[in-house]
Amino acid sequence: MTKYIGKVWRVGDDIDTDLIIAARYLNDASEENLKKHCLEDVIPDFIGKIQKGDILVAGKNFGCGSSREHAPLAIKAAGISCVVAQSFARIFYRNAINIGLPIITSEEAVWGISTGDRIEVDVNQGYIFNMETGEEYETETFPPFIQEIIKAGNLLNYVKNRVKFNG
Amino acid sequence: MIIVGMTITEKILAAHAGIERVRSGELINAKVDVVLSNDITGPVAINEFNKLGAKKVFDKSKVVMIPDHFSPAKDIKSAEQCKAIRDFAREQELTHYYEVGQMGIEHCLLPELGIVAPGDLVIGADSHTCTYGALGAFATGVGSTDVAAAMATGEVWLRVPETIKVVLKGKPTQPWVVGKDVILALIGKIGVDGARYQALEFVGEGLEHLSMDSRFSMANMAIEAGAKNGIMAFDEKTRDYVKGRVNKPFVFYHSDPDAHYANEIEMDLSQLKPQVAFPHLPSNTRNIDQVGTVLIDQVVIGSCTNGRLEDMRIAAQVLKGKKVHPYLRLIVIPGTQAIYQQCINEGIVDIIIEAGGVFSTPTCGPCLGGYMGILAKGEKALATTNRNFVGRMGDPESEVYLSNPAVAAASAIKGKICSPEEVMEND
Numbered sequence: 012m013t014k015y016i017g018k019v020w021r022v023g024d025d026i027d028t029d030l031i032i033a034a035r036y037l038n039d040a041s042e043e044n045l046k047k048h049c050l051e052d053v054i055p056d057f058i059g060k061i062q063k064g065d066i067l068v069a070g071k072n073f074g075c076g077s078s079r080e081h082a083p084l085a086i087k088a089a090g091i092s093c094v095v096a097q098s099f100a101r102i103f104y105r106n107a108i109n110i111g112l113p114i115i116t117s118e119e120a121v122w123g124i125s126t127g128d129r130i131e132v133d134v135n136q137g138y139i140f141n142m143e144t145g146e147e148y149e150t151e152t153f154p155p156f157i158q159e160i161i162k163a164g165n166l167l168n169y170v171k172n173r174v175k176f177n178g
Numbered sequence: 179m180i181i182v183g184m185t186i187t188e189k190i191l192a193a194h195a196g197i198e199r200v201r202s203g204e205l206i207n208a209k210v211d212v213v214l215s216n217d218i219t220g221p222v223a224i225n226e227f228n229k230l231g232a233k234k235v236f237d238k239s240k241v242v243m244i245p246d247h248f249s250p251a252k253d254i255k256s257a258e259q260c261k262a263i264r265d266f267a268r269e270q271e272l273t274h275y276y277e278v279g280q281m282g283i284e285h286c287l288l289p290e291l292g293i294v295a296p297g298d299l300v301i302g303a304d305s306h307t308c309t310y311g312a313l314g315a316f317a318t319g320v321g322s323t324d325v326a327a328a329m330a331t332g333e334v335w336l337r338v339p340e341t342i343k344v345v346l347k348g349k350p351t352q353p354w355v356v357g358k359d360v361i362l363a364l365i366g367k368i369g370v371d372g373a374r375y376q377a378l379e380f381v382g383e384g385l386e387h388l389s390m391d392s393r394f395s396m397a398n399m400a401i402e403a404g405a406k407n408g409i410m411a412f413d414e415k416t417r418d419y420v421k422g423r424v425n426k427p428f429v430f431y432h433s434d435p436d437a438h439y440a441n442e443i444e445m446d447l448s449q450l451k452p453q454v455a456f457p458h459l460p461s462n463t464r465n466i467d468q469v470g471t472v473l474i475d476q477v478v479i480g481s482c483t484n485g486r487l488e489d490m491r492i493a494a495q496v497l498k499g500k501k502v503h504p505y506l507r508l509i510v511i512p513g514t515q516a517i518y519q520q521c522i523n524e525g526i527v528d529i530i531i532e533a534g535g536v537f538s539t540p541t542c543g544p545c546l547g548g549y550m551g552i553l554a555k556g557e558k559a560l561a562t563t564n565r566n567f568v569g570r571m572g573d574p575e576s577e578v579y580l581s582n583p584a585v586a587a588a589s590a591i592k593g594k595i596c597s598p599e600e601v602m603e604n605d
Contacts, residue, residue, distance in 0.1 A: 023458060025370055029567045033574075034546040037218050038248055040225075052574045072371040075404060076567060077546070078305040079320035080222055101375050101406055102305055104320035156205040156335065160266035167230055170327050176232040 013135035015093040015113065016142075017066040021126040024070035024094055028103065031074065031082040045081055046088035063090035066132060068124050070096065074103025083107040093132050095150075096138060097121050108157055111165035115139070120148035134161070183434020186409050186456060187377040190316040190431060194299040195341065199485050202340040202438070211315075214302030217245040217272035218286055220263040223303055226326035235270050236332035242274040242293060243267050244284040247542045252549040282514025282540040285309040285374075285398060285482035285488055290514055292423030292530075296412050298429040298455065298485040301334050302323065306482045306564065309465035311397035311409040312390065314430050316418055318407045320331035339406045340440035341377040343501075354598045355450050356492070358484060358582040360384075361399040362453035364445060366463030374404035376412025378441060379433065384447040385410060391488035397563050398483045402460040407483045413556065415529025446601045455580035456594060458568045466585060469522045476559040477502075477590040478571075480511030480538075481545040484562035487517050489583040494526040494597050497533040504595030509551045535590065547571050552580075560589050 029052075037050045050057040067086065074082055074098035083106045086094065093113040107114045113134050120139045123146050124130060131140040132150075139148045155160065163169035184192065184199060192200045194208040196565045215223050220243050225234075243263045248256035267275030274293055285306050288294050291501065296314035299354075300307060303325040308318035320334065328334045344364060365372070378400045380393075389398070394412055401406025412430035420428075426521075454469050456462040478491050480484075490512055504506045510530050512518040518540060521527050527537045543550030545563040553559055553572030558579065561571065566578035579595060588598040 027565075028565045029547075029565070029570055033569055034218075034548060035569075037546075037548075038253060040258060040259075041223050052569050071406060072374065075370055076305065076401075076565060078219065078303055078307075078319040078321055080219065080303070084222075098371065098374065100313050100371070100404055102319050102321060104399075107322065109321055109323040109327075121536060153207055154337075159336075166327055167226060170331060171230060174331055176230065176330060 013086040014129045014133045015018060015066060015130065016064065016129065017064040018054040019066050019068050019128045020061065020129055020176050021068045021124060024068065025072045025075055026069055027076035028074055028079050028082040029076055032079065032085040037079065037081060040081060042088040045085035049089040058089055064092045065090065066130060067091050067094045068121055069094065070121060071098045073099050075100035078102045079138045079144065080110060083085065083110055083112040084112035084149055087112045095120060096130060108160055116162055117148050183436040185377065185379060185433045185437045186314065186431045187316055187341055187379065188338060188542055189340055189406060190299055191336065196281060198560045200338045202338050204338045206336055206338060207333050209332055210301055210328050210334055211298040212240055212242055212298065213302040213309060213325055213418040214242045214284060214304065215322065216247050216304055217249050217259045217263055217327065220248045221259045223323035223325040223329065224262060224266045226323050227329050230326060230330050234328035235329045238266050239273040239588050241270065241272055242288065242328050243272060243519050244276055244281055244287060245278065246281055246283050247546065248548045249281065249541060250278045250539065253472065264392060267518050278538060278550050279514060283482045283485055283542055286485055286513025286517065289313060289394065290516060292402050292425060293421065295424040295426055295428035296416060296420065297428050301328055308400045308405065309394055309398040309482060311400065311407050312356040312393035313420065314410060314412040316327060316407055316602045328394040337375070339375055339377045341379050342360055342373055343439040343442045344378055344380045345444045345445050347444060348384055349387040350456050351448045352451050353584065354452050354584040356582050357395040358386050359450055359453045360394040360445065360447065362455055362460065362463050362580065363450055365399065365403045365461045366453065368403055368443065370459050370461045371404040372401060373400065376405055378403065378405045378408045380408065387447065389488055390415055391486040394486060395483050397588060399460065402564060444490060451584055452499030452585050452597065455566055455584065457566050457577040457579065460564065460566060460580060469595050472558065472579065472596060473562050474509045474589060474596040475557040476505060476509065476551060477563040477586050478494060478509050478551055478559060478563060479543065479586050480512065480545050481515065481563040483564040484583050485511055485513030486515065487520055489562065490521050490526050492583045494529040496527050496584050496601060497591065498534055500601065502534035502590050506590055506593050508533070509544065510535050510542055511538045514540055525586055560570060560595055562586050
């Protein structure tokens with residue numbers, strides 16, 4: 012699936028990994044623990060407010076800071092279907108691709124999207140459509156190699172398809 | 179077609195991808211020399227490694243695991259995480275697993291033990307893996323799944339970054355200026371995403387005046403400008419540092435004179451003053467004389483940024499014969515056991531204890547809000563660590579300011595952020 016339709020949660024610039032999942036919760040990497048505290052210091056009780064399939068829309072440098080894969084894992088476990096941002100910090104970017112959390116970069120889309128809007132995101136076709144305003148935005152496409160990982164679902168599947176481990 | 183030269187970063191990546199040359203933007207599969215993880219990211223990586231169906235790591239001397247973040251274990255769940263990497267290390271017979279008692283903060287420990295060599299390609303499931311760029315290695319932070327795949331295959335996918343050349347001119351003339359001030363000033367100048375996806379290569383005569391410990395601090399915080407890696411060419415100081423530590427053959431690289439750079443930034447070290455980063459981004463920097471009055475509740479000196487011997491010596495130099503402000507807690511954390519022991523031998527521990535400070539066993543502890551100095555709501559700390567994000571050291575309504583060790587030590591005495599000059603002038 013490459014198309015996502017959902018209600019938007021709009022956050023600002025430089026949302027760091029401590030804000031996505033604070034280190035005080037990193038003593039337990041279970042999905043249950045991570046999703047419970049996802050983005051709680053940005054939007055209190057985020058997990059209680061969102062619905063499965065909602066879309067996160069952020070400003071620039073989303074996911075800056077730590078390398079913790081717990082950050083995209085928390086967002087995925089919380090039920091967010093897709094993250095749109097003006098730009099992503101690089102470790103978050105690769106972690107999201109590697110674990111199969113759909114992300115998409117669009118420089119201008121974030122300006123025209125507000126919390127509560129319903130939007131349609133097509134990662135493959137490369138567009139974002141705001142169903143409230145009728146505006147459509149183009150997105151950056153992924154290089155072929157990264158598309159291969161996305162197609163496999165995540166990095167593990169990609170590696171498994173290429174390498175046989177005999178122990 | 180005109181063939182231009184390559185940067186150090188490009189040369190290391192090309193060598194590890196087994197190709198003659200690489201271009202920025204290109205995606206490559208590269209062989210890794212070191213794959214690092216810790217007690218937070220390691221357990222997630224092990225889980226993914228097991229899902230891959232791999233039985234053995236690709237090379238037990240190249241997979242490194244260090245319990246340092248919440249270790250010595252701060253609670254039962256952390257103990258489980260430490261146990262997960264301990265069990266894996268024993269089962270896989272990893273050469274480089276260091277238990278409490280031998281362990282240190284990973285990015286202080288690996289260079290100290292010579293595990294990383296110049297010219298190496300290192301990935302680590304810790305964003306400050308970029309520290310090893312000070313040795314002339316390509317080192318970058320990745321996620322746990324990357325580490326799992328690399329533990330199994332010995333390879334990692336990487337996008338070849340463009341390089342920003344940072345030309346350091348002159349020699350620090352202002353007292354107490356160290357590498358931490360250089361990197362904070364740079365981040366202040368270019369912002370927390372000023373080098374996003376790019377390499378930061380430090381060059382120039384200014385580099386000659388910066389110690390290895392200063393250089394580690396600088397490469398360490400390259401990530402705070404969004405960089406993929408920070409890197410410095412091998413020189414006499416690097417040679418002296420790795421001598422007696424690195425016992426494997428290594429190659430050191432220099433950028434070609436006609437290498438392509440995305441951008442060039444000049445910094446004049448002679449004009450540089452100690453820097454303080456205000457909440458809540460490392461880029462909110464000010465010169466020490468523009469700080470104003472900021473009362474603080476806690477000072478932390480340590481971390482993978484400033485937990486090395488030189489940092490401890492500077493702190494002791496400022497604190498010697500003085501007392502920590504009665505309304506303030508001073509927590510000093512050496513980066514490794516060897517640094518700890520040297521601090522005992524040099525009388526540094528005595529100075530800090532007599533001043534009224536705490537001297538702890540090595541751990542990442544408070545830097546990431548783990549333990550050993552968590553802040554209550556409304557409290558303020560000055561730390562020699564690397565991040566001052568919202569809630570980084572405790573309550574989301576607490577605040578963290580960042581500085582070098584001399585400013586931190588002086589501020590511990592005054593109870594407010596101040597220049598070391600203020601406490602040293604009476605000497």
